[in-house]
Amino acid sequence: MNGSRFHSRRTLTCLVAIAAFLTMAKFAFPQTGRTDDENKSVRVGSNDSSKEKKLETATLGGGCFWCVEAVYQRINGVTKVVSGYSGGQVENPTYEAVCTGRTGHAEVCQITFDSSIISFEEMLLYFFNSHDPTTLNKQGQDVGTQYRSVVFYEDDAQRESTEKVIAELTADKEFGNKKIVTEISPLPDFYPAEDYHQNYFKLHPRAAYCQHTIVPKIKKLEKFLKEMKLKKERKEKEEKKGTSR
Numbered sequence: 001m002n003g004s005r006f007h008s009r010r011t012l013t014c015l016v017a018i019a020a021f022l023t024m025a026k027f028a029f030p031q032t033g034r035t036d037d038e039n040k041s042v043r044v045g046s047n048d049s050s051k052e053k054k055l056e057t058a059t060l061g062g063g064c065f066w067c068v069e070a071v072y073q074r075i076n077g078v079t080k081v082v083s084g085y086s087g088g089q090v091e092n093p094t095y096e097a098v099c100t101g102r103t104g105h106a107e108v109c110q111i112t113f114d115s116s117i118i119s120f121e122e123m124l125l126y127f128f129n130s131h132d133p134t135t136l137n138k139q140g141q142d143v144g145t146q147y148r149s150v151v152f153y154e155d156d157a158q159r160e161s162t163e164k165v166i167a168e169l170t171a172d173k174e175f176g177n178k179k180i181v182t183e184i185s186p187l188p189d190f191y192p193a194e195d196y197h198q199n200y201f202k203l204h205p206r207a208a209y210c211q212h213t214i215v216p217k218i219k220k221l222e223k224f225l226k227e228m229k230l231k232k233e234r235k236e237k238e239e240k241k242g243t244s245r
Helices: 003-022 036-040 065-072 095-099 120-129 156-171 208-244
Strands: 055-062 078-086 106-114 149-153 183-186 190-192
Touching: 055 065, 055 078, 055 120, 065 078, 065 106, 065 120, 065 208, 106 120, 106 149, 106 190, 120 156, 120 208, 149 156, 156 183
Parallel strands: 149 183
Antiparallel strands: 055 106, 055 149, 078 106, 078 190
16 A cells, blocks of 8 residues: 555544544444453463562554554553654654654654563563564554664663563574564663554544554454463462472
């Protein structure tokens, strides 16, 4: 699909959804989505109020930031997700400018998480599961450098963790023989996106883009969470067997 034509369609979809939102008292999730209460059932980890929170941030780009946001808002241990722009040469970029691909920015989400509940490496596992890191500057119909796969690290520890996870995924052939092309760069300035981009899926679950692109990602996430839970349970059983001998 032509890049500019797709961007225009996405912007139009956004404006129509905003107008609909202003005329409605509230939105309900479609059957293919989940209510806020149901979302709690697919979160992983456990909140322990007796533990002191250790808040850190991860800045990740994996295509459209609406998608990345919707995924991480369903992960336990994540306390805040802000959609925005990073990695470009222009100060205070607008959505329209970023969509041209000429500012150098990527659509990203800056995610605040409690590292006493979820580690940065676990955050990366969800990241690589939620998009295709083997396609350069492209995620589905979203094409351009603004949709590149990228990890903007805050320190050497995050950089080393990212390199480690990519090496492990490559060794395990998680993406077959395809090379992971995710950019790993130090975090430059981060600019929050316009208000109408925040909490997009929560507010507009029936929008065409959400139904066709975000809902499948959420279903994939739910499947991944179940697999991780089963893997963890098997590991715990094996460890229990070992200690009982």
